[in-house]
Ligand SMILES: O=C(O)CCC(=O)C(=O)O
């Protein structure tokens with residue numbers, strides 16, 4: 001069980017705050033500008049009216065439930081995670097623990113198809129549901145990145161082309177948080193909440209998350225508060241990742257987030273698409289057209305170089321500071 005140390009920051013929650021929400025059906029320029037504003041202020045926003053068919057989401061969710069309801073020994077056939085496959089409690093390679101089980105997959109059709117053999121008694125059905133979901137969310141990620149490029153006055157498609165590369169390193173994760181049995185737990189207190197998934201920033205460019213209607217996700221605000229994100233099965237959450245923080249020279253800030261242990265009566269299922277470029281892609285700052293160049297804040301680095309640092313550390317480590325120029 002992971003408990004959050006109350007010493008680093010206030011764990012007091014700001015209940016009155018509502019998270020930034022972007023209606024994708026509004027005027028294109030308005031949407032782009034609102035997305036940029038949300039990324040500057042929170043590194044996070046919710047997407048509504050996104051046009052993703054419910055069928056694609058519910059097929060993926062159904063396959064996830066089917067997988068997680070199998071007996072433990074059957075699920076273990078898809079593990080241990082290396083880092084891909086089925087994992088239980090051990091979140092990272094360096095001993096990070098959480099109150100959840102998960103599957104982590106490479107987000108390309110041939111790898112999904114190979115992995116499906118250990119995931120389902122009907123591998124084609126599983127593979128089709130995952131592939132359709134992942135491709136749909138990849139397209140949504142590109143649309144979001146195109147809005148960001150437009151709002152930042154960057155060349156058209158200069159961000160989305162990074163994740164469209166054939167060698168892109170994007171991945172897909174499904175987390176399952178069992179209802180947590182409170183009876184034996186003496187650690188639980190208001191100042192030290194129990195954690196399902198420990199605090200961290202996602203290292204990739206952006207993450208697109210969809211969960212069922214069980215809460216637990218929190219984001220950390222600039223004024224040092226944890227903010228609970230209300231769950232909504234028809235909405236998507238978008239997180240700025242650390243690679244995008246570098247690409248925008250810190251204009252967008254990657255958002256710290258965590259998930260509390262699940263004290264509801266129902267399981268929580270969340271599905272994350274982590275949009276990443278190829279390992280060889282440079283994360284150098286893309287300065288906006290017609291704007292005075294400010295000082296560059298990070299040294300040249302590739303996604304592969306950064307990923308190596310991420311994988312060699314722990315979930316909550318501050319990693320970007322090693323690449324800051326003084
Ligand atoms: O399960 C969730 O809601 C979030 C998990 C998460 O932050 C992650 O997998 O990176």
Ligand SMILES: [Fe+2]
Nearest residue numbers: 200201202257
């Ligand atoms: Fe995350």
